[in-house]
Each structure stands twice: as C-alpha cells, then as structure tokens.
Amino acid sequence: MSLAYELDLHNKLKDATLAIIEPRLEYKRDKTWSYWKTIDHNFQDCVQKSWNNFSINIPGKTKFLECNGLPYEAIDSGLFYEKINTRLKKNKNISFYKNTNEIDLNSAFIFNSVPLLDSKEDKLWQHFKGIEIETKKNVFDDEIFNLMDFDCDQRDSVHFFYTLPYTKNKALIETTWLSKIKNDSLKDYDEQLKNYIRNHLNIRDYKVTYSEVGAIPLFHPTISNERNKMNIGTAGGMTRLSTGYTFLNIQEHSKYIRKNIHTIKESKRYEINKKYKFLDKIFLKVLNYHPEKMANIFFDMFNNSPETIIKFLSNKSTLLQDLFIILKMPKWLFIKIFFKNDK
Numbered sequence: 001m002s003l004a005y006e007l008d009l010h011n012k013l014k015d016a017t018l019a020i021i022e023p024r025l026e027y028k029r030d031k032t033w034s035y036w037k038t039i040d041h042n043f044q045d046c047v048q049k050s051w052n053n054f055s056i057n058i059p060g061k062t063k064f065l066e067c068n069g070l071p072y073e074a075i076d077s078g079l080f081y082e083k084i085n086t087r088l089k090k091n092k093n094i095s096f097y098k099n100t101n102e103i104d105l106n107s108a109f110i111f112n113s114v115p116l117l118d119s120k121e122d123k124l125w126q127h128f129k130g131i132e133i134e135t136k137k138n139v140f141d142d143e144i145f146n147l148m149d150f151d152c153d154q155r156d157s158v159h160f161f162y163t164l165p166y167t168k169n170k171a172l173i174e175t176t177w178l179s180k181i182k183n184d185s186l187k188d189y190d191e192q193l194k195n196y197i198r199n200h201l202n203i204r205d206y207k208v209t210y211s212e213v214g215a216i217p218l219f220h221p222t223i224s225n226e227r228n229k230m231n232i233g234t235a236g237g238m239t240r241l242s243t244g245y246t247f248l249n250i251q252e253h254s255k256y257i258r259k260n261i262h263t264i265k266e267s268k269r270y271e272i273n274k275k276y277k278f279l280d281k282i283f284l285k286v287l288n289y290h291p292e293k294m295a296n297i298f299f300d301m302f303n304n305s306p307e308t309i310i311k312f313l314s315n316k317s318t319l320l321q322d323l324f325i326i327l328k329m330p331k332w333l334f335i336k337i338f339f340k341n342d343k
C-alpha cells in the first residue's frame, strides 16, 4: 500500500497500470505502527500521537530519556488504509483483485509482499498482543511513553511490556516476547495484560476499545532473485532484526523503487545496510543463548545519548555512534557467542 501510494503520488501510474492483489475482505484498523521519526514520510496526517519523552525499566531501575528532535510517532493503520484507498480509487489505472488467477502475470513486474518463511518454528520472533484501554479516571501521563518494561515474568525468554499513552485516560498496552514461536506457553497474552494492568499500572476500572496481535519474524524471509519480481515489506527484508521496526524502512524502500521505477529490472536491489545485519545477527545470537541477560543488555544500551541509540535502532547511525553502542555491550560475552557454533 505504501508503494502504491508513493507511485501514484509521483505520477508514476499515469502511463502504467497497477493491479493490487489483496485477499482481505476489508481494510480496518489492525496495527499501530510506531517508530522514531528519523525521515519524512507520506503519512504524517495518520499519526495518532507523538512523544518527546520515553522510559525504559528493569526491576528496581528506570531511565527517563528525551527525544525532542526525533519524536516517537504512532500511526493508526485505520487512517493509513483509508487515506491510501481514497487516493488509489481515483486512479483508473489501479485495480484491486482477490487472487492472482484473475490477471495475466506474463508481462508484469511483481512486487511481492507475501513472505516465504522456511523452518519458521526454530527461529526467533517478536510476538505480541496489544490492547487499547480507556479508563474513567485520568491515570496516564501522556507526555511520556514506556518503551520497554522488563519488570515482569521472563519464563526463560525475553519479555517486556510497552505502553503508549494517547491521552490521560487512553493507552495501548502491549505484552511482547522475543522467543521461538513454537512456545505456546508464552501466548496467554490476555492473562499477562490483565495482571500487568492490575498489578503494575494499578488500574482496576477500564474497558478495552481495540486490540491487535502479531508476530514479526526476527529473520529474513527467503528472497528469490527473479528478474520480473521484487520482494517488498517484511518479505523484502525490511525488518530491522534486533527491534522488529519495519515501517520506516518500507517507506524508504518505496521511495527508492519510485525513483528507479523505469529501470527497476536492472536496478540494484535495496537492502538495510549490511553493518546492521551483521550486528543484529550477533545480538540475536546472544539473545538466543542468553535470554536472561537481555533485559540488562537493552537497558545498558540506553546509557548512550538518546540520539545515538535512536539513530542506531533506526539504521541512521554513524560509525562513531555504532562504536558507542558496541562499547556499552558486554564485549566478552558477544565475542564468545560470535565464535560459538549455532544451536
């Protein structure tokens, strides 16, 4: 959808046709896309709320950080779908289909966003459930969001809660796990959220107004190199593996495709900078072997200036900033795990 919008916005679909294959019956709010705003994008008017302050905590310790120049934004997917569909419907060169059988793909160039996930059970995922709650009383400080609260049951995995307060009486609260997906024992999300809201946030009286559930692969799907096909989105390796952040990478990829659309078959394939792929691979290997150390590792990462850490997590860091991040990591552990054969 981001790509179709970007192409249409820049008049690239005046003399070309676009068929969008989408099996879903309707577009309704199903996700909240959040990120630190490190680049401009087309969906500023779909931002539900942005914050200039955030916190991260482990048992007994909390860090408060500012992100004034790089605000954290949350996009309402309902507004995003509506904005895009309203625009795309006006262009006669764009059509919607439910299945590829309905069109002739022979002379088409395909942008594929259906990921091919091989042996997914043994790999790491970020899986979560979020609920938006409304309270009668004003209980939230809507000036600051909580990025990661590790003060919770870890069950030999990596677990944190994430809270986005939209107003003083409305917030999205998510329980998030970094683990292998086959572990069903971690998926009692409703119980986890209920306990957290009651015992940590001390909220008794609330109603649930929306929920979202998801799983982001922390490995890149298999990408086939065909001349008339390009993978995009999660399928195209746009997820930052150490964080699950994907949305802004998709926006950058869409821009790249739009700029190169006339020579797309010959153009170099866009990818997340290799240095992040390399560093994230080691990071996830440490996570795989030592989930019990990760809360402290994430917490210590934030001993850097907010700008350094945000730019690093958003693939926008300089080599010096990368070095600052690396220096905050337990170096011997990382070196040891780097040389360890994969389990």
Ligand SMILES: Cc1cc2nc3c(=O)[nH]c(=O)nc-3n(C[C@H](O)[C@H](O)[C@H](O)COP(=O)(O)OP(=O)(O)OC[C@H]3O[C@@H](n4cnc5c(N)ncnc54)[C@H](O)[C@@H]3O)c2cc1C
Pocket: 001, 021, 022, 023, 024, 030, 031, 032, 033, 034, 035, 113, 114, 212, 213, 214, 215, 216, 232, 233, 234, 235, 244, 245, 246, 247, 248, 250
């Ligand atoms: C609940 C949730 C919350 C997330 N939150 C964040 C966030 O806060 N920040 C962030 O950066 N990233 C986030 N992500 C990760 C990522 O940004 C999203 O998953 C994003 O939507 C990925 O875009 P995509 O185009 O790859 O996939 P999708 O948005 O899933 O789009 C793929 C489309 O393909 C359709 N489809 C499925 N099967 C077929 C088929 N066989 N044929 C044709 N079409 C098919 C689907 O219906 C869907 O519309 C989140 C992911 C989820 C699931």
